[in-house]
Amino acid sequence: MKFGHNMDNNRPLHRAKTTVDKFALILTGAPRGVSLQAWDHRLPQVYKNTVSSNDSWSQSPHDYWWQEDRDPPEVHVFVCATNFDSMDRYLRGEDPRLAGLDPEPYIDYKDQKKSTLAFDMIDDILHYRDEHGTVTGGKMKLKKEKWEQHHLKAWDWATSVNFVYWDGYQMVDDMYWHFLSQGIETNRLENTTWQNQYLHMLAAYEQHKEFFDSLTEQSVVFRQRYDLSFNPYQSLWRVAQVLQTDTYSNQNNPEEWNWHEQGFRFSPKVLVPNLHIFRGLVSAGDYWNAFDGPGTQLFVQKYLDYLKQDPDHWAFVSQTIDHGTHIKWRVPEHSLPQFCMQHNYTILHLRDQEHLGTRMLSLKDPPILDQWRYEWYDWTPEMVEEIRQKCS
Amino acid sequence: MINIFMQQISHHWDQLMQHVSDQSNFTDDWPCNATGIPTSEFYNQTVDNNIDRHSFFEQKPRYLNRHTNIGFVWNGGNCEHNQLFTINQDWFISTDPVDVYEFGILWHPLLRFVINLKYAKHAMHTNRTGHFRGTYMVGEHMIADVLTNDNNWYMTKQIDNLKNVDHIIHQNCIPYIYKDELESDKQVYREQIQNFLYCRHLIENWKLDTDNWWLKSHGRHEVARRWTRWLDRHIDMEMSAWHYIINSRELTDLLRQRYREDFELGSFEDMTADYEVWA
Secondary structure (H helix, E strand, O other): OOOOOOOOOOHHHHHHHHHOOEEEEEEEOOOOOOOOHHHHHHOHHHHHHHOOOOOOOOOOOOOOOOOOOOOOOEEEEEEEEEOEOOOOOOOOOOOHHHHOOOOOOOOOOOOHHHHHHHHHHHHHHHEEEOOOOOEEEEOOEOOHHHHHHHHHHHOOOOOEEEEEEEOOHHHHHHHHHHHHHOOOOOOOOOOOHHHHHHHHHHHHHHHOHHHHHOOOOOEEEEEEEOOEEOOOOOOHHHHHHHHHHHOOOOOOOOOOOOHHHOOHHHOOEEEEEOOEEEOOEEEOOOOEEEEEHHHHHHHHHHHHHHHHHOHHHHOOOEEEEEOOOEEEEEOHHHHHHHHHHHOOOEEEEEOHHHHHOOEEOOOOOOOEEEOHHHHHOOOOHHHHHHHHHHHO | OOOOOOOEEEOOHHHHHHHHHHHOOOOOOOHHHHHOEEHHHHHHHHHHOOOOHHHHHHOOOEEEEOOOOEEEEOOOOOHHHHHHOOOOOOEEEEOOOOOOEEEEEEOOHHHHHHHHHHHOOOOOOOOOOOOOOOOEEEOHHHHHHHHHHOOOHHHOOHHHHOOOOOEEEEHHHOOOOOOOOOOOHHHHHHHHHHHHHHHHHHOOOOEEEOOOHHHHHOOOOEEEOOOOOOOOHHHHHHHHHHHHHHOOHHHHHHHHHHOHHHHHHOOOOOOOOOHHHHO
16 A cells, blocks of 8 residues: 555645745843854744745755745744843842853852842842832843844844834732732732743734734744744744644645634634643743734733733742642743633644754753843943952 | 964965875884874863863874874864864874974964864853753853953964974865855955854764774765754854954954964954954
């Protein structure tokens, strides 16, 4: 039996290449890795494969690269950033290399007094506070001109490059009063911490509503952090393939068992990496995910409501484990999948390292790090040296 | 300007090859045999285990060939190794001065700097869980700091390393570019060095010699090594460092100041002339 002999092994992919109407790439979070040449090679140049056959990587073009005679679909890039630099645990001394300043430690992290003093010094560099000690604004501005120049050059092949600026000081305040009005006192935070990676997407929606309203079931929206890079043989078609046709269709005949005919079209779709269920809580990698059009629209419109439902949804990582009798445990990886469960999404899954060849430019055994705070904010070696003198 | 030590800066690869063939006596009882460190041993001791490379390289190590009476003075990173010969038993490392015809390659200072940059701050602290070993960090401030303050072995001037060497080969004569249709001199200059970073490591001629008898009998024992993120991560750093330097006038100036003699020795182009074009 010559099963599969004349069959195109990648029919779902070719199907996706005829159906996708537009792509959106939404870059969120802190600008880690962006200034590196390696970033340029592993992000913009890899995504460029979506619209052209990239001859700089290999002599033979890959399936996931655009090789058709017709015009490729539009690719819109949304470059999101926070207006001001903000505090994170690495900046506070946990691992100086991830702080994007100097590779040499500048804070004695194990010394309580010194790390507290360092926090105060850094806080003074970063924040304006009112008489009650509440953060009212940021001091360390993003170098927007340099930032935009860099990205316009990097994404010059894209249909459009849209810059989104946002900061969360007002939101932190609003959420505090929102829960207080319900009789719940939550921690008053300096900034929106890891939620930035989702809130940036909400900001992109607020500032580009027309675009987001124009998305359809055949659109593919990819959200990722800046420090995530891909195998050079990938492109957004890999995501489109899974999101639109692959996982729940008959590989040998996608027409026969297409979920759009099975009522699946009424469920928005999301694609996440590393999906697991721990203690009844769905969790997935938070550094990237992909939506179809309706999935995007539902997320950007409803996510804020989801955060307001429960302080646990908003008030970040909390862990209470009382000898197994009472367990309360939430990590950032729960947020998006829990939201999607609540809103009846179809949740699809790819294991990122195995299937996409992803690699972090920070955090997970990084091969190379950059001095991103020097690069994109007005940090100077003198400031770091002053902290080092007093706190290490 | 060039023949400061009455040395010969060669732009002709053939000259050296001619010398090698003249000198070849293919003797196996060469007196240095006993004192040499096998190449693999060198890697185990210095690179993998990070053992006191400083004092090792202070002794001015050189590769010696068992068959011909020549020695190759170490002047750069590991790349020279790949440039000239694959790892095999014909070459070994010695730190003892011997009376052989010595040659060394004079690299473009920018190229040599980025290749050696992987040694800077190599032994960085790990975090509390012991992760992030061997992480490289690069950035304008870090490069400026290294160029200004670092005096370790990897930052020595080539003119010092190549003192009293019989035959200095200019890197331009190393035949790793075969393109005839290059547009201009400027393009040649850029391509030559960048090709080294890209092609030599990633695509061309980096062969592993397998021990597979079947492959050997079919002449296919040399296989191209595939890219791995663990072995090749320094190349990302080298490319990024390159990018930072050519895009920053300050860093370019620092590099030129630090290696002024090397620029002069090799008559390398002054990088300022092309700055606007490149940036």
